[in-house]
Amino acid sequence: MNNKRITLFAGHYGSGKTNISVNYALWLKEKHEKVIIADLDIVNPYFRSKDSEKQLEERGIHLISSEYANSNVDVPAMPAEAYAIIDDKQAVAVIDVGGDDRGALAMGRYAPAILEENDYEMLFVINKYRPLTPDCASTLAVMHEIETACRMKFTGIVNNSNLGDETDEETVLNSAAYADEISKTSGLPIRMTTVKESLYDKLKEKVVNCTPIKLYVKQSWAKQEEDLWLK
Amino acid sequence: MAEKVLMKGNEALAEAAIMAGCRHYFGYPITPQTEIAAYMAKRMPVIGGTFLQAESEIAAINMIYGAAAAGKRAMTSSSSPGIALKSEGISYLAGSDLPALIINVQRGGPGLGGIQPSQSDYFQSTKSAGHGDFKLIVLAPASVQEMVDLTFKGFDLADKYRMPAMLLSDGTMGQMMEPVSLEMGEVKEYDKSSWAACGTKCERKHNVVNSLFIQPEELERYNFERYERYAQIEANEVMYDEYKMEDAEICIVAYGVAARVSQNAIDKAREAGIKVGMIRPITLWPFPKAVLNAAADKVKAFISVELSMGQMIEDVELAIRCKKPVLLCNRVGGMIPTTEDVLNSINKANSVGGDK
Numbered sequence: 001m002n003n004k005r006i007t008l009f010a011g012h013y014g015s016g017k018t019n020i021s022v023n024y025a026l027w028l029k030e031k032h033e034k035v036i037i038a039d040l041d042i043v044n045p046y047f048r049s050k051d052s053e054k055q056l057e058e059r060g061i062h063l064i065s066s067e068y069a070n071s072n073v074d075v076p077a078m079p080a081e082a083y084a085i086i087d088d089k090q091a092v093a094v095i096d097v098g099g100d101d102r103g104a105l106a107m108g109r110y111a112p113a114i115l116e117e118n119d120y121e122m123l124f125v126i127n128k129y130r131p132l133t134p135d136c137a138s139t140l141a142v143m144h145e146i147e148t149a150c151r152m153k154f155t156g157i158v159n160n161s162n163l164g165d166e167t168d169e170e171t172v173l174n175s176a177a178y179a180d181e182i183s184k185t186s187g188l189p190i191r192m193t194t195v196k197e198s199l200y201d202k203l204k205e206k207v208v209n210c211t212p213i214k215l216y217v218k219q220s221w222a223k224q225e226e227d228l229w230l231k
Numbered sequence: 232m233a234e235k236v237l238m239k240g241n242e243a244l245a246e247a248a249i250m251a252g253c254r255h256y257f258g259y260p261i262t263p264q265t266e267i268a269a270y271m272a273k274r275m276p277v278i279g280g281t282f283l284q285a286e287s288e289i290a291a292i293n294m295i296y297g298a299a300a301a302g303k304r305a306m307t308s309s310s311s312p313g314i315a316l317k318s319e320g321i322s323y324l325a326g327s328d329l330p331a332l333i334i335n336v337q338r339g340g341p342g343l344g345g346i347q348p349s350q351s352d353y354f355q356s357t358k359s360a361g362h363g364d365f366k367l368i369v370l371a372p373a374s375v376q377e378m379v380d381l382t383f384k385g386f387d388l389a390d391k392y393r394m395p396a397m398l399l400s401d402g403t404m405g406q407m408m409e410p411v412s413l414e415m416g417e418v419k420e421y422d423k424s425s426w427a428a429c430g431t432k433c434e435r436k437h438n439v440v441n442s443l444f445i446q447p448e449e450l451e452r453y454n455f456e457r458y459e460r461y462a463q464i465e466a467n468e469v470m471y472d473e474y475k476m477e478d479a480e481i482c483i484v485a486y487g488v489a490a491r492v493s494q495n496a497i498d499k500a501r502e503a504g505i506k507v508g509m510i511r512p513i514t515l516w517p518f519p520k521a522v523l524n525a526a527a528d529k530v531k532a533f534i535s536v537e538l539s540m541g542q543m544i545e546d547v548e549l550a551i552r553c554k555k556p557v558l559l560c561n562r563v564g565g566m567i568p569t570t571e572d573v574l575n576s577i578n579k580a581n582s583v584g585g586d587k
Binding site: 013014045046047072074102127129130131132134162163164165166 | 235236237238239242246262263266269270273345346347406408409410413565
């Protein structure tokens with residue numbers, strides 16, 4: 001799989017953009033010396049790529065995020081350093097855009113520079129099992145809202161249809177027709193069908209561009225520190 | 232079975248409210264519950280409902296008063312400091328015997344506090360949601376599915392007993408994503424024609440919705456009547472869940488996110504041979520007093536696991552008439568007790584009594 005210099009992940013709130021962004025940055029790092037990931041979510045103070053800062057830094061991936069990200073100070077602010085993505089042409093960059101049109105609005109200020117350089121891919125992350133995007137029409141409506149807000153057009157689709165912990169082979173297979181219809185109607189290719197690693201072998205021949213991903217984004221507070229006791 | 236969807240707790244309860252027939256939502260943004268307002272803003276115009284971002288929490292709760300007085304199912308939501316602002320309006324709803332659902336997605340306090348989860352509004356919701364003698368039905372979900380089920384239940388109970396109900400959630404429940412089923416059965420319709428101010432068509436006497444009664448005899452009568460209804464609720468509407476209580480020697484009492492952590496700790500403790508169980512209140516008012524009191528005759532100690540400085544523990548002690556020691560296991564300020572925190576308390580409780 002070849003990549004453009006800048007890859008943006010945008011989509012409906014809760015579709016899985018952040019986790020895919022982190023996975024993608026880690027994958028890019030295997031091929032490129034300098035990888036930047038930018039957390040440009042100005043909407044949600046929780047579940048951000050900043051949560052994965054430690055893993056990213058350990059792998060030498062530079063994280064750009066607002067000074068207020070994960071500070072519990074609920075201030076929607078853009079990181080001053082974000083322009084480094086545009087200026088540093090040596091770097092390969094992943095941009096984790098905030099959810100929906102509200103989140104994508106903040107991207108608009110970088111759109112002219114990204115469009116001018118024209119070495120980017122903007123991927124639309126979809127999940128059939130999110131209640132406001134259960135079908136082609138509703139998902140495309142969200143897509144057009146995002147495109148209008150950030151003044152850029154999507155170039156591809158990431159089918160991340162999942163039901164959290166309850167995701168199984170059928171969950172993914174049952175989303176194939178949905179992703180296919182969105183792809184055909186919008187004219188955008190399905191660049192990835194993201195599945196958890198344990199499902200990859202079962203699904204790699206059955207879905208388009210099957211891509212294994214790990215779960216980096218914090219899921220449950222209740223499952224922590226299981227093994228600390230009863231030694 | 233209905234197909235499952237993947238939802239945040241906040242979105243799930245918003246959709247459940249719509250499915251319960253709520254077409255009037257008034258709110259004001261505050262983290263960690265803003266997704267409720269955002270979801271309503273998207274959905275209400277599509278289904279012919281009303282979404283209104285009020286100028287303040289106080290305005291929002293008084294809009295709820297208006298919609299409820301007209302006999303409509305209405306809901307507002309906020310987080311801890313915002314609920315404090317609504318308390319005057321909540322008291323007026325109670326004093327006017329109006330049904331409504333109020334959502335509190337709790338965050339750490341006091342004051343402006345922080346945006347991480349908390350359960351420190353237990354006293355506020357169960358004992359002092361406003362001035363005057365009144366109660367709220369208080370429902371405490373411990374999963375995204377229960378955010379759905381108890382929202383549905385909350386509207387029903389509010390209508391059934393003509394009083395405000397509260398869903399007492401927290402930042403964890405609001406923000407976490409889980410698969411849920413939105414299949415909820417029939418919405419029961421209640422006849423509100425005897426009291427709702429929804430137009431007489433010149434065919435009947437006016438209905439008057441009011442909480443002002445300046446004659447003390449009359450005001451006393453309304454208070455007595457209201458508390459007769461509360462007694463019925465205490466007799467008929469208590470909800471709780473039991474986990475591994477059959478042979479338990481230690482009983483954890485926990486609700487919401489604290490119950491989820493406790494369940495993991497119970498499984499761990501049982502691997503080490505300690506017989507622990509849990510009674511999880513689902514209604515915080517009415518509080519499951521009888522089942523706790525009965526458990527007190529079997530177990531040697533209780534542990535109240537809370538994200539507060541120890542609020543529910545008082546109700547546990549009252550319910551069991553202080554027959555057995557009650558330990559507190561708590562984290563506050565947005566911190567959540569870990570499995571290890573609860574296990575440490577289980578160890579302490581296990582050494583209580585000495586003979587086992």
